[in-house]
Amino acid sequence: MAGPILSIEDLRVSFRTLDGTVEAVRGVDLHLDAGETVAIVGESGSGKSQTMMAAMQLLASNGVATGHVDYRGRNLLALDKQAMNEVRGRKISMIFQEPMTSLDPLYTIGNQLIEPIRRHQKLPHAQARAEALRLLTLVQIPDPARRMRSYPYELSGGQRQRVMIAMALANKPDILIADEPTTALDVTIQAQILALLAELQARLGMAIVFITHDLNIVRRLADRVYVMRHGEVVETATTEEMFTAPRHDYTRMLLAAEPEGHKPAPADDAPILLEGRDVTVSFEIGGGFLARKMELRAVDGVSLALRRGQTIGVVGESGSGKSTLGRALLRLLPSKGKVEFGSQDISGLDTAAMRPLRKRLQLVFQDPFGSLSPRMTVGQIISEGLRVHEPSLSHRERDRLAVEALGEVQLDPSTRNRYPHEFSGGQRQRIAIARAMILKPSVVVLDEPTSALDRSVQKQIVDLLRDLQEKHGLSYLFISHDLAVVRAMADYVVVMKSGKIVEEGETGRIFDRPAQDYTRALMAAAVDRERFGKAGS
Amino acid sequence: MTDAALDTVGAAEPRQGRSLWDDAWARLRANKAAMASLFFLAAMAIACIAGPWLVPHTYTTIYGDYVRTPPSLSAYPKADMVETALAEAVKRMRVDIKEWRQDGDRVFVTVESGREVDERNVRYLDRSDTFGDAKVESKSDDGRTMVLSASIKQQYFLLGTDNVGRDLLSRTLMAGRISLAIGLLAGVTAVVIGVIYGATAGFIGGRTDEVMMRIVDVLYSLPFIFFVIMLVVFFGRNFVLMFLAVGAVLWLDMARIVRGQALSIRRQEYIQAAEALGVTRSGILIRHVVPNLLGPVVIYMTLLVPQVIILESFLSFLGLGVQEPMTSWGVLISAGAKNIGSANWLLLFPAIFLVSTLLALNFVGDGLRDALDPRDR
Numbered sequence A: 001m002a003g004p005i006l007s008i009e010d011l012r013v014s015f016r017t018l019d020g021t022v023e024a025v026r027g028v029d030l031h032l033d034a035g036e037t038v039a040i041v042g043e044s045g046s047g048k049s050q051t052m053m054a055a056m057q058l059l060a061s062n063g064v065a066t067g068h069v070d071y072r073g074r075n076l077l078a079l080d081k082q083a084m085n086e087v088r089g090r091k092i093s094m095i096f097q098e099p100m101t102s103l104d105p106l107y108t109i110g111n112q113l114i115e116p117i118r119r120h121q122k123l124p125h126a127q128a129r130a131e132a133l134r135l136l137t138l139v140q141i142p143d144p145a146r147r148m149r150s151y152p153y154e155l156s157g158g159q160r161q162r163v164m165i166a167m168a169l170a171n172k173p174d175i176l177i178a179d180e181p182t183t184a185l186d187v188t189i190q191a192q193i194l195a196l197l198a199e200l201q202a203r204l205g206m207a208i209v210f211i212t213h214d215l216n217i218v219r220r221l222a223d224r225v226y227v228m229r230h231g232e233v234v235e236t237a238t239t240e241e242m243f244t245a246p247r248h249d250y251t252r253m254l255l256a257a258e259p260e261g262h263k264p265a266p267a268d269d270a271p272i273l274l275e276g277r278d279v280t281v282s283f284e285i286g287g288g289f290l291a292r293k294m295e296l297r298a299v300d301g302v303s304l305a306l307r308r309g310q311t312i313g314v315v316g317e318s319g320s321g322k323s324t325l326g327r328a329l330l331r332l333l334p335s336k337g338k339v340e341f342g343s344q345d346i347s348g349l350d351t352a353a354m355r356p357l358r359k360r361l362q363l364v365f366q367d368p369f370g371s372l373s374p375r376m377t378v379g380q381i382i383s384e385g386l387r388v389h390e391p392s393l394s395h396r397e398r399d400r401l402a403v404e405a406l407g408e409v410q411l412d413p414s415t416r417n418r419y420p421h422e423f424s425g426g427q428r429q430r431i432a433i434a435r436a437m438i439l440k441p442s443v444v445v446l447d448e449p450t451s452a453l454d455r456s457v458q459k460q461i462v463d464l465l466r467d468l469q470e471k472h473g474l475s476y477l478f479i480s481h482d483l484a485v486v487r488a489m490a491d492y493v494v495v496m497k498s499g500k501i502v503e504e505g506e507t508g509r510i511f512d513r514p515a516q517d518y519t520r521a522l523m524a525a526a527v528d529r530e531r532f533g534k535a536g537s
Numbered sequence B: 001m002t003d004a005a006l007d008t009v010g011a012a013e014p015r016q017g018r019s020l021w022d023d024a025w026a027r028l029r030a031n032k033a034a035m036a037s038l039f040f041l042a043a044m045a046i047a048c049i050a051g052p053w054l055v056p057h058t059y060t061t062i063y064g065d066y067v068r069t070p071p072s073l074s075a076y077p078k079a080d081m082v083e084t085a086l087a088e089a090v091k092r093m094r095v096d097i098k099e100w101r102q103d104g105d106r107v108f109v110t111v112e113s114g115r116e117v118d119e120r121n122v123r124y125l126d127r128s129d130t131f132g133d134a135k136v137e138s139k140s141d142d143g144r145t146m147v148l149s150a151s152i153k154q155q156y157f158l159l160g161t162d163n164v165g166r167d168l169l170s171r172t173l174m175a176g177r178i179s180l181a182i183g184l185l186a187g188v189t190a191v192v193i194g195v196i197y198g199a200t201a202g203f204i205g206g207r208t209d210e211v212m213m214r215i216v217d218v219l220y221s222l223p224f225i226f227f228v229i230m231l232v233v234f235f236g237r238n239f240v241l242m243f244l245a246v247g248a249v250l251w252l253d254m255a256r257i258v259r260g261q262a263l264s265i266r267r268q269e270y271i272q273a274a275e276a277l278g279v280t281r282s283g284i285l286i287r288h289v290v291p292n293l294l295g296p297v298v299i300y301m302t303l304l305v306p307q308v309i310i311l312e313s314f315l316s317f318l319g320l321g322v323q324e325p326m327t328s329w330g331v332l333i334s335a336g337a338k339n340i341g342s343a344n345w346l347l348l349f350p351a352i353f354l355v356s357t358l359l360a361l362n363f364v365g366d367g368l369r370d371a372l373d374p375r376d377r
Helices: A048-055 A081-087 A109-121 A125-138 A157-169 A187-204 A215-221 A239-244 A249-255 A322-329 A351-358 A378-389 A395-408 A425-437 A455-472 A483-489 A507-512 A517-527 B020-030 B032-054 B079-092 B119-127 B168-204 B206-220 B224-235 B239-266 B269-277 B281-317 B329-338 B345-372
Strands: A006-017 A020-032 A037-041 A063-071 A092-095 A175-179 A207-212 A224-229 A232-238 A272-286 A293-307 A311-315 A336-341 A361-364 A443-447 A475-479 A492-497 A500-506 B096-103 B106-112 B131-139 B145-152
Touching: A006 A048, A020 A037, A020 A048, A020 A063, A020 A232, A037 A048, A037 A215, A048 A063, A048 A175, A048 A207, A092 A157, A109 A125, A109 A157, A125 A157, A157 A187, A187 A215, A187 A517, A207 A215, A215 A239, A224 A239, A224 A249, A232 A239, A232 A249, A249 A455, A272 A322, A272 A475, A293 A322, A293 A475, A293 A500, A311 A322, A311 A483, A322 A443, A322 A475, A351 A361, A351 A378, A361 A425, A361 B269, A378 A395, A378 A425, A378 B269, A378 B281, A395 A425, A425 A455, A425 B269, A455 A483, A475 A483, A483 A507, A492 A507, A492 A517, A500 A507, A500 A517, B020 B032, B020 B345, B032 B168, B032 B345, B079 B096, B079 B106, B079 B119, B079 B131, B119 B131, B119 B145, B168 B206, B168 B239, B168 B281, B168 B329, B168 B345, B206 B239, B224 B239, B239 B281, B269 B281, B281 B329, B281 B345, B329 B345
Parallel strands: A037 A207, A037 A224, A092 A175, A175 A207, A311 A475, A311 A492, A361 A443, A443 A475
Antiparallel strands: A006 A020, A006 A063, A224 A232, A272 A293, A272 A336, A492 A500, B096 B106, B106 B145, B131 B145
């Protein structure tokens, strides 16, 4: 086909807020040829999602878009609601990040697929049904006939995302917009979904706009790349050009944002600080009125010894029990087996007896948005631990320590009277770290502390954590599914699957010579740089 | 991103942050309907509190001459009413009117009788609600005719008068005092009980939660009217009982809402973070759970107050509410409904007061909901 099928010219998006108008997109030009894959890359807040949302007229109610979005000779921004609905879903369809919430939990997968097919293509029910089945087969869902009758909760995250893709493909769109479609998935599943998308594109020939912050995905999938920052496109290049010869400083910074470095192992005679022997955590599922109880073993007989100054990386897919292990070791969950802290057996201690030890055992959470109480100021949040463990401190003294802690995590102490929602994700994670560090702990469990952050911010947080470790001789239990970060942070790695340790060893060995198939699969999904599909084209 | 690059001016001088409450207030201020309603409510509250002292009539004074007088912006008595009132007063003196005339704001009446007219008869003129300052102007030599004069009392009944001749304006304002007070007191009672109960149940969870919520279920199943009638039978009718009864029933909803909130807050990571810091249970409840609960509570409270006012009106309408001569909007509306044919203003004005107040409260509640929960719009 001659000429682009979608071209965006001078697109501007602004949002009216209480603090005045915020410009999210400032004059973006972008074009898409038929059958091509274009990636829009940028960090959160760069306006990459809003650009496409504006083109689809899906902005929030306080957003205004101006400019030209030309789709096959029609300006999409000028279309009314009904005409736009005709284009959306039929000609241009979207898949989103959250497969958990994009499906309606009350309807079966079959119904949710059949409905749009019938509406857009005016097919009788039986034919629409056959079409839905064909789509499910196309996205390689096992046993599609049975899955037609399943409800969303019966499907795993990866399967749901496949259903979403099937729905997006239902009306044979020209353009598929994929907004971070794999961010919420495990690495191995991610790889499968991306391979599926590449294969489907080769077969069906639609154009794909891929919105992502993950450069690894871009390298493996895209033909051309737009790099966005602060609502502007700073660089346009073919994928190869961008990776081999980036022109803009920001692109270079993004490329260099991969966490680097290695952590040397502590001395062999370093004392063991926290040790778990045969730790088992089981939950009872169901067991309501007249229902049978089921036992689920989230952690199944895991033994672990953390030395002073050591960082143990715990990796595994979601549901492998790695977070549960971290909490069980801190005695935040009831568990069986023995946990020793220093030379003290803490496995039998109750809440009150644990309280004095909490000062030295700290926890940092994954979600910097959820782990800070939204109604407290940063100063109050950071100094809360002091109220518990050093009740004799005066208000002034606590404030001084809070200022010190903020300085240590490189935040401006004068912001301590602000509230968490006034900070960015990376800054919030620094606040959460400051809250743990103010108590001068000896062991910190870091539960996916970098997963919710942009790559470049991840790198800063990793550097910060390493500095703090060196300065205070801390021991970390670093829980993550992100192998690149684990490689940079940990000197010892534990690979978990279904509550058990399948492999453990020094970081270098695990990464270079994984012994188990499961570990190899994890590594391959995370670090492969080969291009998906399209090998022949 | 520009992560660590926060401006580092004046590190020692902490800047004030903008809390979620500040944000909500700013959003509320942008909502015109809610702000107008807020001002209206403030005006209504001030009128009801201060009004009864400022209007010229008290809510208990009975004007026998002015039974069911229609509302009017000009003063009473009207021209044709003077003669009627005069005839009425003179009849009580057992004398006849020979002639009368009005001169400015005084009336002069010449009375005559077969016997000598007693001078003390002027008191009959004073006793009338229409006249005042009566005196004898002159007396014939035989004493059988006498000229009396009296000033005409100018009275305003802006909203008219009721069945026994009481000023409706002062009664409506007085009723507003009662209705608003009951609404606020019962609302606060319900919120306090509901928040404490619900937060405790939701936060402790487990078996305690089960037991506490089953108690709520049992109370729910009591028919409300039956409950109130029982209270009234045992303790007699009084004001305090009214709002206790209403509050005691309405806290159940509050408790359920708060429990649901507390359950979801308990699973938030900041609660886990506080537990990992070793914060005590009561510390978590006070510093983390309750402040995060307050949004929905405030919203529910503004919607609870109209509910209470309506309930009180309903009870008063049934005759279980406040006692005469004290009154409330419900009592007034009930009386007005009985006289809808002959004196429709008795229904109209109290109803306007009640409805406009409820409407304003609902607008404020709606505005607060939007302001505190901007994601849900």
